[in-house]
Amino acid sequence: MSSETKIPDATIERVALYLRPLEKLMEKRNQVVSSEKLAEMCKVNPAQVRKDLSFFGGFGVRGVGYEVHDLLIEIKKILASDREWRLGIVGLDDMGMALLYHKNFLKRGYKFVAAFDSDPQKVGKKLPIGLVVQPVTKIKQLVKDLDIEIGVITTSPSRAQDIADIYFEAGILAILNFSPIQLRTPECCLVQNVDFTLNLDHLAYKLSQ
Amino acid sequence: MSSETKIPDATIERVALYLRPLEKLMEKRNQVVSSEKLAEMCKVNPAQVRKDLSFFGGFGVRGVGYEVHDLLIEIKKILASDREWRLGIVGLDDMGMALLYHKNFLKRGYKFVAAFDSDPQKVGKKLPIGLVVQPVTKIKQLVKDLDIEIGVITTSPSRAQDIADIYFEAGILAILNFSPIQLRTPECCLVQNVDFTLNLDHLAYKLSQ
DNA sequence: GTCAGATTGTGAATTATTGCACATAAAAGG
DNA sequence: CCTTTTATGTGCAATAATTCACAATCTGAC
Numbered sequence: 001m002s003s004e005t006k007i008p009d010a011t012i013e014r015v016a017l018y019l020r021p022l023e024k025l026m027e028k029r030n031q032v033v034s035s036e037k038l039a040e041m042c043k044v045n046p047a048q049v050r051k052d053l054s055f056f057g058g059f060g061v062r063g064v065g066y067e068v069h070d071l072l073i074e075i076k077k078i079l080a081s082d083r084e085w086r087l088g089i090v091g092l093d094d095m096g097m098a099l100l101y102h103k104n105f106l107k108r109g110y111k112f113v114a115a116f117d118s119d120p121q122k123v124g125k126k127l128p129i130g131l132v133v134q135p136v137t138k139i140k141q142l143v144k145d146l147d148i149e150i151g152v153i154t155t156s157p158s159r160a161q162d163i164a165d166i167y168f169e170a171g172i173l174a175i176l177n178f179s180p181i182q183l184r185t186p187e188c189c190l191v192q193n194v195d196f197t198l199n200l201d202h203l204a205y206k207l208s209q
Numbered sequence: 210m211s212s213e214t215k216i217p218d219a220t221i222e223r224v225a226l227y228l229r230p231l232e233k234l235m236e237k238r239n240q241v242v243s244s245e246k247l248a249e250m251c252k253v254n255p256a257q258v259r260k261d262l263s264f265f266g267g268f269g270v271r272g273v274g275y276e277v278h279d280l281l282i283e284i285k286k287i288l289a290s291d292r293e294w295r296l297g298i299v300g301l302d303d304m305g306m307a308l309l310y311h312k313n314f315l316k317r318g319y320k321f322v323a324a325f326d327s328d329p330q331k332v333g334k335k336l337p338i339g340l341v342v343q344p345v346t347k348i349k350q351l352v353k354d355l356d357i358e359i360g361v362i363t364t365s366p367s368r369a370q371d372i373a374d375i376y377f378e379a380g381i382l383a384i385l386n387f388s389p390i391q392l393r394t395p396e397c398c399l400v401q402n403v404d405f406t407l408n409l410d411h412l413a414y415k416l417s418q
Numbered sequence: 419g420t421c422a423g424a425t426t427g428t429g430a431a432t433t434a435t436t437g438c439a440c441a442t443a444a445a446a447g448g
Numbered sequence: 449c450c451t452t453t454t455a456t457g458t459g460c461a462a463t464a465a466t467t468c469a470c471a472a473t474c475t476g477a478c
Contacts, residue, residue, distance in 0.1 A: 008465070016410035020389055034425065041391060047428095047467055054427055062426040063474035079410045080417030094310045098303035099405070104389060110409050150412060174412045176405070180229055180313060182250060190415050192408040196308070196385070199401040200319050201225035201288050203359060203383045206399050208289030217435070243455060255455095256437050263457055271456040272444040 011052045015075055017042050018049070022072045034065040084109045088148040088172075090163045091155035092117040092133060095178060099152060100129060113146045118159070136163065143170035154178045220261045224284055226251050227258070231281045243274040293318045297357040297381075299372045300364035301326040301342060304387060308361060309338060322355050327368070345372065352379035361385045 021041035025033055035053075039046040053059055053066070056078050060066045076082040087110055089096055099105070100112055115127060116134045123135045134142060142148065151167040153160050153175060160179035167175060167189075174190040177183055185191050230250035234242055244262075248255040262268055262275070265287050269275045285291040296319055298305055308314070309321055324336060325343045332344045343351060351357065360376040362369050362384060369388035376384060376398075383399040386392055394400050 010465070012411060012414050013407065016407050016414075019410070020404075021391070024390075036425080043391065045467060046425095047469090048465095050425090050427060051466085058427065060426050061474065062472065063424045065425065078414070080413045081410055085409070085413055094303070094307035098307040101303045102405075104406050105409070108406055108409070110406070149416070150409070173416050176408055176412065181233075182230065182252065190412055192412055194405060194408055196311075196403060197313055197317055197319070198222065198225050199385055199403060200294070200314070200317070200359070201228075201290055202221060203385065203399055203401055204289045204294055205221050205225075205287070207358070207382055219435070245455080254437060256439095256458095257435095259456060260436085260458075267457065269456050270444065271442065272454045274455065 007055050011055055012079075014042070014044060014048070014052050015056075016079055016081075017044075018052075019072070019075055019079075019081075022068055022075070025068045026072060030068055032065045033068050033071070035060070038066070081109060084111055085150055086111055086113045086146065086148050087150045087152055087176075088112070088114040088116065088139070088143060088146075088167075089152040089154060090116040090136060090139065090167075091153060091159075091179075092119075092122055093154065096152075096154035099154065099178075100127065100131075110150075112152075114142050114148060116142075118155075136166070139163070139166045140170040143167065143172055148172065150174045150176060152176045152178070157181045216264050220264055221288075223251070223253060223257070223261050224265075225288055225290075226253075227261075228281070228284055228288075228290075231277055231284070234277045235281060239277055241274045242277050242280070244269070247275070290318060293320055294359055295320055295322045295355065295357050296359045296361055296385075297321070297323040297325065297348070297352060297355075297376075298361040298363060299325040299345060299348065299376075300362060300368075300388075301328075301331055302363065305361075305363035308363065308387075309336065309340075319359075321361075323351050323357060325351075327364075345375070348372070348375045349379040352376065352381055357381065359383045359385060361387070363387045366390045 018038060021038060035046040035049040039049045056074070059071055059074055073082070089099060089112055092115055100115060112129065112131065114134055115131050116136050116139055117123060118136045122133045125133045127133065143151070149172070151172045153163055155163055157179045160177065160181050161183060164175060164183045164185065168186055172189060175183065175185070177191055177193045180195050180197065183191055227247060230247060244255040244258040248258045265283070268280055268283050282291070298309060298321055301324055309324060321338065321340065323343055324340050325345050325348055326332060327345045331342045334342045336342065352360070358381070360381045362372055364372055366388045369386065369390050370392060373384060373392045373394065377395055381398065384392065386400055386402045389404050389406065392400055
């Protein structure tokens with residue numbers, strides 16, 4: 001299928017989802033996987049898997065399935081996850097620290113290259129991952145100097161918009177926002193919000209049905 | 210609209226999203242809000258807001274808008290978020306701790322009533338929120354004794370399935386899984402997975418476009 | 419070399435979601 | 449009390465996403 005076709009957001013989301021099972025299959029030394037198997041592992045429909053993948057080209061072999069290794073590489077290429085992405089983070093309370101130490105990020109090429117906090121007590125402290133805590137006043141400069149592409153926000157909601165504005169001004173490309181507010185953002189900057197409470201709300205709703 | 214109509218999942222997700230802006234409007238002492246304003250705050254379409262809300266009944270007043278306070282109450286009722294939900298958590302590394310200390314949960318009625326870890330070093334320690342760390346061997350008993358309804362999993366992926374199985378056996382109603390694996394689950398138990406890497410993958414994809 | 423079995427890729431049918439557009443109703447002003 | 453303004457609730461059309469179903473094609477066995 002041509003790369004000109006508009007690819008549904010939902011497809012992108014699922015394609016990213018396929019990575020984990022594929023990594024697991026790699027570990028288990030499975031050379032090949034069928035759409036049926038992969039679908040089962042992700043709890044989706046096999047036709048969906050095939051259609052999703054066919055948006056990006058025919059990676060499979062009829063009668064056989066998909067080469068696990070090749071598919072993994074292809075999907076990473078599709079997602080631009082086949083390279084390192086440089087992250088900064090602002091707000092080093094519990095959640096910020098948990099993200100900094102989270103090993104899955106680095107495994108997938110998401111690398112924290114700077115960590116900021118407004119608390120003078122924290123500034124200057126050396127973190128186990130080798131970074132030194134920087135004051136928020138340095139965000140603008142360091143985003144540029146260190147080529148930070150994605151900015152993570154784990155501050156309190158009251159500070160989140162100010163931090164976002166500094167990120168924007170510094171020319172950041174995207175923001176991953178853990179603060180429970182809707183950020184006002186310029187067109188050019190992508191934002192993804194993360195809010196676990198929404199997951200719990202959804203569970204609560206379904207449980208009450 | 211009748212409560213018999215099948216309500217789209219997407220609607221539930223959005224309705225939960227409306228809570229934060231409404232809380233903000235409450236703080237700002239706004240009595241009334243229009244679908245247009247609310248839509249703008251959530252970056253959705255005004256007609257969507259009206260349709261979403263109309264699934265549950267006509268909460269608005271034509272020519273006026275929606276009473277902020279009443280709508281907040283109604284949505285909480287809809288989501289069954291108008292009461293306390295009792296949570297347990299297994300895996301008290303950084304992420305587990307960050308969730309335990311996360312104030313937003315409690316504000317919304319999600320209350321951790323037990324915390325478990327398999328590390329004997331951690332078991333018995335008193336946590337600032339007033340809980341004592343329990344060994345994983347006690348999960349089954351305490352889920353029953355303390356009426357734990359939702360089980361959070363923040364263990365390493367290698368342990369996540371075992372912990373889930375213990376939760377299921379104890380009769381837990383739902384699971385919030387932060388471990389990057391797809392859990393095998395009985396029909397009766399709801400699962401929501403949380404994986405930030407997927408958010409980053411999505412950003413990476415869009416940035417590469 | 420042919421046939422049986424397996425599994426992809428995709429057009430078409432189905433199902434779900436979104437958003438327009440307008441009838442409806444409340445409020446405010448004169 | 450009538451008119452204007454505002455903003456909801458909703459039928460319907462348009463759009464989008466999912467799933468079916470089957471032709472295409474590869475593998476391996478005999």
